[in-house]
Amino acid sequence: MSIEARLAELGVTLPDAPAPAANYVPYVIAGKLVHVSGQISADANGQxxxxxGAGMSVEDGAAAAKAxxxxxxxxLKKACDGDLTRLKRVxxxxxFVNSTPDFTDQPKVINGASDFMVAALGDAGRHARSAVSAASLPFGVAVEIEAIFELN
Structure with missing residues:
Protein backbone atom coordinates (compact mmCIF):
# COMPACT_ATOMS: atom_id res chain seq x y z
CA MET A 1 0.00 0.00 0.00
CA SER A 2 1.34 3.45 -0.89
CA ILE A 3 2.06 6.04 1.79
CA GLU A 4 -0.65 8.30 0.38
CA ALA A 5 -3.17 5.41 0.58
CA ARG A 6 -2.16 4.64 4.18
CA LEU A 7 -2.54 8.30 5.10
CA ALA A 8 -5.99 8.38 3.49
CA GLU A 9 -6.91 5.22 5.41
CA LEU A 10 -5.86 7.06 8.60
CA GLY A 11 -8.00 10.05 7.59
CA VAL A 12 -4.96 12.28 7.06
CA THR A 13 -4.37 14.60 4.14
CA LEU A 14 -0.95 16.21 4.17
CA PRO A 15 -1.18 20.00 4.25
CA ASP A 16 1.11 22.26 2.25
CA ALA A 17 4.53 22.28 3.86
CA PRO A 18 4.67 25.08 6.46
CA ALA A 19 6.90 28.05 5.64
CA PRO A 20 9.90 28.71 7.89
CA ALA A 21 9.18 31.07 10.80
CA ALA A 22 12.69 32.59 10.86
CA ASN A 23 16.03 32.60 9.00
CA TYR A 24 16.44 28.91 8.12
CA VAL A 25 15.43 26.48 5.40
CA PRO A 26 12.71 23.89 6.04
CA TYR A 27 14.89 20.97 4.97
CA VAL A 28 18.36 20.10 3.69
CA ILE A 29 19.12 17.11 1.51
CA ALA A 30 22.60 15.67 2.13
CA GLY A 31 23.26 12.58 0.05
CA LYS A 32 20.37 10.21 0.74
CA LEU A 33 19.38 11.95 3.99
CA VAL A 34 16.73 14.64 4.34
CA HIS A 35 17.12 16.71 7.50
CA VAL A 36 13.82 18.43 8.26
CA SER A 37 13.88 21.47 10.53
CA GLY A 38 11.80 21.40 13.68
CA GLN A 39 8.07 21.48 13.02
CA ILE A 40 5.91 23.06 15.70
CA SER A 41 2.60 21.67 16.87
CA ALA A 42 -0.06 23.16 14.63
CA ASP A 43 -3.14 21.87 12.87
CA ALA A 44 -5.85 23.29 10.61
CA ASN A 45 -7.14 25.35 13.55
CA GLY A 46 -3.77 26.99 14.26
CA GLN A 47 -0.93 26.46 16.70
CA GLY A 53 2.46 19.44 33.54
CA ALA A 54 0.58 22.76 33.76
CA GLY A 55 -2.92 22.05 32.55
CA MET A 56 -2.17 20.14 29.34
CA SER A 57 -2.74 16.38 29.38
CA VAL A 58 -0.35 13.75 28.03
CA GLU A 59 -3.05 12.82 25.50
CA ASP A 60 -3.27 16.43 24.28
CA GLY A 61 0.52 16.53 24.07
CA ALA A 62 0.56 13.31 22.03
CA ALA A 63 -2.00 14.85 19.64
CA ALA A 64 0.28 17.89 19.32
CA ALA A 65 3.21 15.56 18.54
CA LYS A 66 1.14 13.83 15.86
CA ALA A 67 0.46 17.23 14.30
CA LEU A 76 9.44 15.50 3.24
CA LYS A 77 6.91 15.39 0.41
CA LYS A 78 8.02 18.86 -0.69
CA ALA A 79 11.68 17.82 -0.50
CA CYS A 80 10.86 14.81 -2.70
CA ASP A 81 9.03 16.93 -5.30
CA GLY A 82 5.75 15.35 -4.23
CA ASP A 83 6.97 11.75 -4.57
CA LEU A 84 6.80 9.99 -1.19
CA THR A 85 7.75 6.68 -2.84
CA ARG A 86 11.33 7.98 -2.59
CA LEU A 87 11.20 7.45 1.20
CA LYS A 88 13.22 4.50 2.44
CA ARG A 89 12.78 5.07 6.17
CA VAL A 90 12.56 7.45 9.10
CA PHE A 96 11.01 18.83 22.38
CA VAL A 97 8.16 19.06 24.89
CA ASN A 98 7.19 22.37 26.48
CA SER A 99 6.90 21.15 30.05
CA THR A 100 7.26 22.00 33.70
CA PRO A 101 10.43 20.95 35.55
CA ASP A 102 8.63 18.10 37.33
CA PHE A 103 6.97 16.65 34.19
CA THR A 104 8.61 13.35 33.22
CA ASP A 105 6.34 11.86 30.54
CA GLN A 106 8.08 13.40 27.50
CA PRO A 107 8.41 9.93 25.90
CA LYS A 108 4.64 9.39 26.12
CA VAL A 109 4.06 12.77 24.45
CA ILE A 110 6.49 12.10 21.58
CA ASN A 111 4.88 8.67 21.14
CA GLY A 112 2.13 10.62 19.38
CA ALA A 113 4.58 11.24 16.53
CA SER A 114 6.29 7.87 16.70
CA ASP A 115 3.03 5.92 16.68
CA PHE A 116 1.78 7.98 13.74
CA MET A 117 4.97 7.38 11.72
CA VAL A 118 4.65 3.62 12.21
CA ALA A 119 0.92 3.66 11.40
CA ALA A 120 1.52 5.69 8.23
CA LEU A 121 4.78 4.12 7.06
CA GLY A 122 4.85 0.61 8.55
CA ASP A 123 8.33 -0.69 9.35
CA ALA A 124 9.86 2.23 7.42
CA GLY A 125 8.43 4.45 10.15
CA ARG A 126 10.42 2.82 12.97
CA HIS A 127 13.20 5.15 14.08
CA ALA A 128 15.74 6.19 16.67
CA ARG A 129 14.53 9.06 18.84
CA SER A 130 15.07 11.54 21.62
CA ALA A 131 12.32 13.09 23.75
CA VAL A 132 13.42 16.03 25.88
CA SER A 133 11.89 18.74 28.01
CA ALA A 134 12.08 22.42 27.14
CA ALA A 135 11.27 25.31 29.47
CA SER A 136 9.51 27.01 26.56
CA LEU A 137 9.12 26.62 22.80
CA PRO A 138 8.57 29.12 19.98
CA PHE A 139 5.18 30.86 20.10
CA GLY A 140 4.28 28.91 23.26
CA VAL A 141 3.58 25.70 21.32
CA ALA A 142 3.40 22.41 23.17
CA VAL A 143 5.75 20.36 20.99
CA GLU A 144 8.44 20.76 18.33
CA ILE A 145 9.94 17.82 16.45
CA GLU A 146 12.75 17.58 13.90
CA ALA A 147 13.48 14.55 11.74
CA ILE A 148 16.00 12.78 9.58
CA PHE A 149 14.67 10.66 6.70
CA GLU A 150 16.55 8.33 4.34
CA LEU A 151 15.68 8.25 0.65
CA ASN A 152 15.97 5.32 -1.76
Whole structure:
Protein backbone atom coordinates (compact mmCIF):
# COMPACT_ATOMS: atom_id res chain seq x y z
CA MET A 1 0.00 0.00 0.00
CA SER A 2 1.34 3.45 -0.89
CA ILE A 3 2.06 6.04 1.79
CA GLU A 4 -0.65 8.30 0.38
CA ALA A 5 -3.17 5.41 0.58
CA ARG A 6 -2.16 4.64 4.18
CA LEU A 7 -2.54 8.30 5.10
CA ALA A 8 -5.99 8.38 3.49
CA GLU A 9 -6.91 5.22 5.41
CA LEU A 10 -5.86 7.06 8.60
CA GLY A 11 -8.00 10.05 7.59
CA VAL A 12 -4.96 12.28 7.06
CA THR A 13 -4.37 14.60 4.14
CA LEU A 14 -0.95 16.21 4.17
CA PRO A 15 -1.18 20.00 4.25
CA ASP A 16 1.11 22.26 2.25
CA ALA A 17 4.53 22.28 3.86
CA PRO A 18 4.67 25.08 6.46
CA ALA A 19 6.90 28.05 5.64
CA PRO A 20 9.90 28.71 7.89
CA ALA A 21 9.18 31.07 10.80
CA ALA A 22 12.69 32.59 10.86
CA ASN A 23 16.03 32.60 9.00
CA TYR A 24 16.44 28.91 8.12
CA VAL A 25 15.43 26.48 5.40
CA PRO A 26 12.71 23.89 6.04
CA TYR A 27 14.89 20.97 4.97
CA VAL A 28 18.36 20.10 3.69
CA ILE A 29 19.12 17.11 1.51
CA ALA A 30 22.60 15.67 2.13
CA GLY A 31 23.26 12.58 0.05
CA LYS A 32 20.37 10.21 0.74
CA LEU A 33 19.38 11.95 3.99
CA VAL A 34 16.73 14.64 4.34
CA HIS A 35 17.12 16.71 7.50
CA VAL A 36 13.82 18.43 8.26
CA SER A 37 13.88 21.47 10.53
CA GLY A 38 11.80 21.40 13.68
CA GLN A 39 8.07 21.48 13.02
CA ILE A 40 5.91 23.06 15.70
CA SER A 41 2.60 21.67 16.87
CA ALA A 42 -0.06 23.16 14.63
CA ASP A 43 -3.14 21.87 12.87
CA ALA A 44 -5.85 23.29 10.61
CA ASN A 45 -7.14 25.35 13.55
CA GLY A 46 -3.77 26.99 14.26
CA GLN A 47 -0.93 26.46 16.70
CA UNK A 48 -1.39 23.91 19.48
CA UNK A 49 -0.14 25.77 22.52
CA UNK A 50 0.31 24.69 26.11
CA UNK A 51 2.68 23.38 28.73
CA UNK A 52 2.71 19.74 29.78
CA GLY A 53 2.46 19.44 33.54
CA ALA A 54 0.58 22.76 33.76
CA GLY A 55 -2.92 22.05 32.55
CA MET A 56 -2.17 20.14 29.34
CA SER A 57 -2.74 16.38 29.38
CA VAL A 58 -0.35 13.75 28.03
CA GLU A 59 -3.05 12.82 25.50
CA ASP A 60 -3.27 16.43 24.28
CA GLY A 61 0.52 16.53 24.07
CA ALA A 62 0.56 13.31 22.03
CA ALA A 63 -2.00 14.85 19.64
CA ALA A 64 0.28 17.89 19.32
CA ALA A 65 3.21 15.56 18.54
CA LYS A 66 1.14 13.83 15.86
CA ALA A 67 0.46 17.23 14.30
CA UNK A 68 4.24 17.78 14.18
CA UNK A 69 4.68 14.42 12.47
CA UNK A 70 2.13 15.35 9.82
CA UNK A 71 4.06 18.57 9.13
CA UNK A 72 7.31 16.59 8.96
CA UNK A 73 5.82 14.36 6.27
CA UNK A 74 4.52 17.43 4.43
CA UNK A 75 8.06 18.86 4.39
CA LEU A 76 9.44 15.50 3.24
CA LYS A 77 6.91 15.39 0.41
CA LYS A 78 8.02 18.86 -0.69
CA ALA A 79 11.68 17.82 -0.50
CA CYS A 80 10.86 14.81 -2.70
CA ASP A 81 9.03 16.93 -5.30
CA GLY A 82 5.75 15.35 -4.23
CA ASP A 83 6.97 11.75 -4.57
CA LEU A 84 6.80 9.99 -1.19
CA THR A 85 7.75 6.68 -2.84
CA ARG A 86 11.33 7.98 -2.59
CA LEU A 87 11.20 7.45 1.20
CA LYS A 88 13.22 4.50 2.44
CA ARG A 89 12.78 5.07 6.17
CA VAL A 90 12.56 7.45 9.10
CA UNK A 91 16.02 7.52 10.65
CA UNK A 92 15.51 9.70 13.73
CA UNK A 93 13.06 12.02 15.46
CA UNK A 94 14.11 14.58 18.06
CA UNK A 95 11.15 15.81 20.09
CA PHE A 96 11.01 18.83 22.38
CA VAL A 97 8.16 19.06 24.89
CA ASN A 98 7.19 22.37 26.48
CA SER A 99 6.90 21.15 30.05
CA THR A 100 7.26 22.00 33.70
CA PRO A 101 10.43 20.95 35.55
CA ASP A 102 8.63 18.10 37.33
CA PHE A 103 6.97 16.65 34.19
CA THR A 104 8.61 13.35 33.22
CA ASP A 105 6.34 11.86 30.54
CA GLN A 106 8.08 13.40 27.50
CA PRO A 107 8.41 9.93 25.90
CA LYS A 108 4.64 9.39 26.12
CA VAL A 109 4.06 12.77 24.45
CA ILE A 110 6.49 12.10 21.58
CA ASN A 111 4.88 8.67 21.14
CA GLY A 112 2.13 10.62 19.38
CA ALA A 113 4.58 11.24 16.53
CA SER A 114 6.29 7.87 16.70
CA ASP A 115 3.03 5.92 16.68
CA PHE A 116 1.78 7.98 13.74
CA MET A 117 4.97 7.38 11.72
CA VAL A 118 4.65 3.62 12.21
CA ALA A 119 0.92 3.66 11.40
CA ALA A 120 1.52 5.69 8.23
CA LEU A 121 4.78 4.12 7.06
CA GLY A 122 4.85 0.61 8.55
CA ASP A 123 8.33 -0.69 9.35
CA ALA A 124 9.86 2.23 7.42
CA GLY A 125 8.43 4.45 10.15
CA ARG A 126 10.42 2.82 12.97
CA HIS A 127 13.20 5.15 14.08
CA ALA A 128 15.74 6.19 16.67
CA ARG A 129 14.53 9.06 18.84
CA SER A 130 15.07 11.54 21.62
CA ALA A 131 12.32 13.09 23.75
CA VAL A 132 13.42 16.03 25.88
CA SER A 133 11.89 18.74 28.01
CA ALA A 134 12.08 22.42 27.14
CA ALA A 135 11.27 25.31 29.47
CA SER A 136 9.51 27.01 26.56
CA LEU A 137 9.12 26.62 22.80
CA PRO A 138 8.57 29.12 19.98
CA PHE A 139 5.18 30.86 20.10
CA GLY A 140 4.28 28.91 23.26
CA VAL A 141 3.58 25.70 21.32
CA ALA A 142 3.40 22.41 23.17
CA VAL A 143 5.75 20.36 20.99
CA GLU A 144 8.44 20.76 18.33
CA ILE A 145 9.94 17.82 16.45
CA GLU A 146 12.75 17.58 13.90
CA ALA A 147 13.48 14.55 11.74
CA ILE A 148 16.00 12.78 9.58
CA PHE A 149 14.67 10.66 6.70
CA GLU A 150 16.55 8.33 4.34
CA LEU A 151 15.68 8.25 0.65
CA ASN A 152 15.97 5.32 -1.76
Missing amino acids: IKGKL CAISLLAQ VKLVG
